[in-house]
Amino acid sequence: MAKKQIRIGLIGYGFMGRAHSNAFAKVGHFFDSEHEIVLQAICARDAAKAQAFADRWGYRSVETDWKKLIARDDIDLIDIAVPNNLHAEIAMAAAKAGKMILCEKPLAMNPKEAEKMVAAVKKAGVPNMVWYNYRRCPAVVLAKQLIDEGRLGRIFHYRANFLQDWTISPELPQGGTALWRLDAKAAGSGVTGDLLAHCIDTALWLNGGIADVNAMTETFIKERKHTLTGKVEKVSIDDACAFLCHFNNGSLGLFESTRYARGHKALYTLEINGEHASIKWDLHDLHRLQWFDHKDQSNLRAWRSIHVSDGDHPYLKNWWVPGLQIGYEHSFVHQVADFLHGLDTGKPARPDFADGLATDYVVDAVLSSAKAHKWTKVKQVKAAK
Numbered sequence: 478m479a480k481k482q483i484r485i486g487l488i489g490y491g492f493m494g495r496a497h498s499n500a501f502a503k504v505g506h507f508f509d510s511e512h513e514i515v516l517q518a519i520c521a522r523d524a525a526k527a528q529a530f531a532d533r534w535g536y537r538s539v540e541t542d543w544k545k546l547i548a549r550d551d552i553d554l555i556d557i558a559v560p561n562n563l564h565a566e567i568a569m570a571a572a573k574a575g576k577m578i579l580c581e582k583p584l585a586m587n588p589k590e591a592e593k594m595v596a597a598v599k600k601a602g603v604p605n606m607v608w609y610n611y612r613r614c615p616a617v618v619l620a621k622q623l624i625d626e627g628r629l630g631r632i633f634h635y636r637a638n639f640l641q642d643w644t645i646s647p648e649l650p651q652g653g654t655a656l657w658r659l660d661a662k663a664a665g666s667g668v669t670g671d672l673l674a675h676c677i678d679t680a681l682w683l684n685g686g687i688a689d690v691n692a693m694t695e696t697f698i699k700e701r702k703h704t705l706t707g708k709v710e711k712v713s714i715d716d717a718c719a720f721l722c723h724f725n726n727g728s729l730g731l732f733e734s735t736r737y738a739r740g741h742k743a744l745y746t747l748e749i750n751g752e753h754a755s756i757k758w759d760l761h762d763l764h765r766l767q768w769f770d771h772k773d774q775s776n777l778r779a780w781r782s783i784h785v786s787d788g789d790h791p792y793l794k795n796w797w798v799p800g801l802q803i804g805y806e807h808s809f810v811h812q813v814a815d816f817l818h819g820l821d822t823g824k825p826a827r828p829d830f831a832d833g834l835a836t837d838y839v840v841d842a843v844l845s846s847a848k849a850h851k852w853t854k855v856k857q858v859k860a861a862k
């Protein structure tokens with residue numbers, strides 16, 4: 478039977494445009510689906526760069542205006558891989574045009590925008606998903622399976638860090654290509670929306686909703702030259718953020734993120750301590766899940782390091798022979814595979830826009846708490862389970 482084509486219109490060709498394109502290109506080689514991805518168009522303002530991207534990745538055509546891309550009849554899915562301040566307008570126009578939408582994280586600049594995006598996809602009835610890719614690392618999925626099987630028992634603690642060190646130099650400008658993450662007008666926030674959002678998404682998935690937060694943020698470098706204006710301007714993003722929280726299940730959370738942890742390039746770690754067992758995961762060793770089970774024979778009890786690479790581990794039977802590991806880019810391939818599986822089965826894959834809104838509510842509460850120096854309640858989403 479002929480496969481149903483999903484003709485992609487990608488907007489943006491930066492780091493994430495490449496990560497998504499790689500996933501689109503690979504998914505059909507490794508995962509079965511009734512649907513087939515077609516790289517139909519890439520859209521970016523610079524026509525020459527967009528054409529070069531199209532040539533390299535195999536996109537059939539180029540657009541320089543995202544509104545024209547959305548208006549095209551030969552596009553089924555809009556993939557948003559542009560700075561955060563453009564997500565809402567594009568997503569709402571795409572929903573109105575009846576397109577499926579994949580949107581880079583965080584979903585929006587703030588919950589108000591995200592709520593409108595959720596309402597737009599709901600009204601249009603279009604499949605939608607947010608690119609929180611770390612949920613798709615096999616070791617993290619194994620952690621989810623162990624938690625859901627009840628093997629940890631009651632959860633007491635959830636700890637997560639996302640540490641980087643690339644903005645320590647005061648000479649680094651803000652704004653413009655690649656550096657828009659330092660400009661609050663384009664990014665919404667700093668490490669909270671960029672890095673902690675990943676930790677929050679995984680936490681909500683593994684450990685359920687967060688009730689309230691108490692946070693602190695710091696902006697270490699107060700002024701930077703702005704690439705677009707050429708002037709030295711105030712820096713309004715948070716360079717570092719740490720917060721405490723209560724999860725709805727009664728467990729305590731501790732989260733930290735910074736771009737000033739010298740020596741750490743992209744260290745995402747999480748640890749969960751339960752009544753019977755604990756788990757740890759580390760992005761720098763992403764195929765391993767550390768597991769401690771108190772039910773083991775007492776004189777042999779120890780942390781085990783599970784090499785998550787066997788055929789019965791999540792996603793792995795679709796890749797190489799047992800024992801051979803996969804990496805960062807595969808989390809994006811898995812996300813597309815799950816999205817297509819959702820279309821095949823009618824059971825939509827997540828995190829969808831409503832899940833993205835839930836993360837944005839936590840991000841917003843964290844930023845408000847840091848500003849007010851007090852415990853702040855997190856608004857809850859009634860997600861369609």
Ligand code: SOE
Pocket residue numbers: 641671672675743
């Ligand atoms: C920031 O440096 C960044 O690229 C994030 O924007 C990504 O979401 C994260 O996965 C890696 O770091």
